[in-house]
Amino acid sequence: MAFEVTCRDFVQFLDDYLAGALAPDQLGAFNEHLAACPSCVSYMKTYRETIRLGRLALAPTSEPIPEEIPEDLVRAILQARRRA
Numbered sequence: 799m800a801f802e803v804t805c806r807d808f809v810q811f812l813d814d815y816l817a818g819a820l821a822p823d824q825l826g827a828f829n830e831h832l833a834a835c836p837s838c839v840s841y842m843k844t845y846r847e848t849i850r851l852g853r854l855a856l857a858p859t860s861e862p863i864p865e866e867i868p869e870d871l872v873r874a875i876l877q878a879r880r881r882a
């Protein structure tokens with residue numbers, strides 16, 4: 799292994815990790831850390847979910863509508879838009 803990744807490193811470079819911006823040897827070290835560190839795994843999951851929800855909130859209206867929204871509500875919103 800090229801270098802040891804600590805939890806602090808992981809958090810600090812998580813953005814790059816998820817963006818695929820890490821060098822291959824860094825990526826290997828990060829993956830090794832993930833394999834051995836459940837708390838970083840759960841941190842990453844939370845982080846990804848936060849990004850996903852953030853994108854969803856900012857998404858243009860042409861994006862697919864999340865399934866958990868009731869269809870009646872969706873129809874009502876679409877009708878209100880057409881009227882506007």
Ligand SMILES: [Zn+2]
Nearest residue numbers: 804805835838
């Ligand atoms: Zn860790």
